[in-house]
Amino acid sequence: MKNNESIFIDVQQETLNLQKASDFVNHPEAGAVNLFVGTTRNHHDGKRVIELYYDCYREMAIKELRKIAEKMLEKHDLKRIWITHRTGLVPIGEASIILAVSSAHRKNAFEATAEAMELIKKEVPIWKKERFGDETVWKEEKLIENDGEGKGEK
Amino acid sequence: MKNNESIFIDVQQETLNLQKASDFVNHPEAGAVNLFVGTTRNHHDGKRVIELYYDCYREMAIKELRKIAEKMLEKHDLKRIWITHRTGLVPIGEASIILAVSSAHRKNAFEATAEAMELIKKEVPIWKKERFGDETVWKEEKLIENDGEGKGEK
Numbered sequence: 001m002k003n004n005e006s007i008f009i010d011v012q013q014e015t016l017n018l019q020k021a022s023d024f025v026n027h028p029e030a031g032a033v034n035l036f037v038g039t040t041r042n043h044h045d046g047k048r049v050i051e052l053y054y055d056c057y058r059e060m061a062i063k064e065l066r067k068i069a070e071k072m073l074e075k076h077d078l079k080r081i082w083i084t085h086r087t088g089l090v091p092i093g094e095a096s097i098i099l100a101v102s103s104a105h106r107k108n109a110f111e112a113t114a115e116a117m118e119l120i121k122k123e124v125p126i127w128k129k130e131r132f133g134d135e136t137v138w139k140e141e142k143l144i145e146n147d148g149e150g151k152g153e154k
Numbered sequence: 155m156k157n158n159e160s161i162f163i164d165v166q167q168e169t170l171n172l173q174k175a176s177d178f179v180n181h182p183e184a185g186a187v188n189l190f191v192g193t194t195r196n197h198h199d200g201k202r203v204i205e206l207y208y209d210c211y212r213e214m215a216i217k218e219l220r221k222i223a224e225k226m227l228e229k230h231d232l233k234r235i236w237i238t239h240r241t242g243l244v245p246i247g248e249a250s251i252i253l254a255v256s257s258a259h260r261k262n263a264f265e266a267t268a269e270a271m272e273l274i275k276k277e278v279p280i281w282k283k284e285r286f287g288d289e290t291v292w293k294e295e296k297l298i299e300n301d302g303e304g305k306g307e308k
Binding site for chain 2: 018033036043113
């Protein structure tokens, strides 16, 4: 299934656009829109992060993101869902992921956002390379958050 | 306390601006930004909504919003929080409230957003007037969502 009126997915090197995400999920029957933006932090495990790269097998990442979007749309009775993930160099403070959902009532929007982020971290094959002062570390996104503590925020 | 580096509150007649909310809460130590947008729906309790007005005693609404912001900032270890509420006529599909928060990890951002919205609905004296076909109904925001079902989304 390609992008349609209810689902938009992309994995891109360009800067992610919050307003486009908001415009896409806006819907006359939706009273609630929730947008999550994962941004590059300047620290991780107490170490200063200088640069962050994301890499993936694009077609596979899109396929997995779409599966999650379809599941959330049905399970949480969403009107629309948008997921865009950035790859390549993501400067400190810029977005690596934008997840936006809309629903009639806000409870559904909140639950869908939290659950979708868990699934994305666990199931989507996107790798993160953090450059600290003199050390570079590659990590598989789906492995770095199994502690459930929200560590390694994208 | 006035608006400062960590808290921005406003109650305004002008259109709410998502990008400004996002820019305000962005912070180099924050890995997570969550933005909630309450929008005017075209239906409520099965009836078609034509117009929606919000009214309030502005100084009191700002004071109560600020109390909630301060509480959330401390309780959920947020970096920043932004709450803007629109008053006057809000056309269908436009935002009546934007709540944005940032934190190091996403769990805090999600919990703070959900809790802040509950508190705003319960404690901030803002009235909503819905115009259906031939009927106009004023409601006190803080009374309309006590069922906990997320009904009457702003």
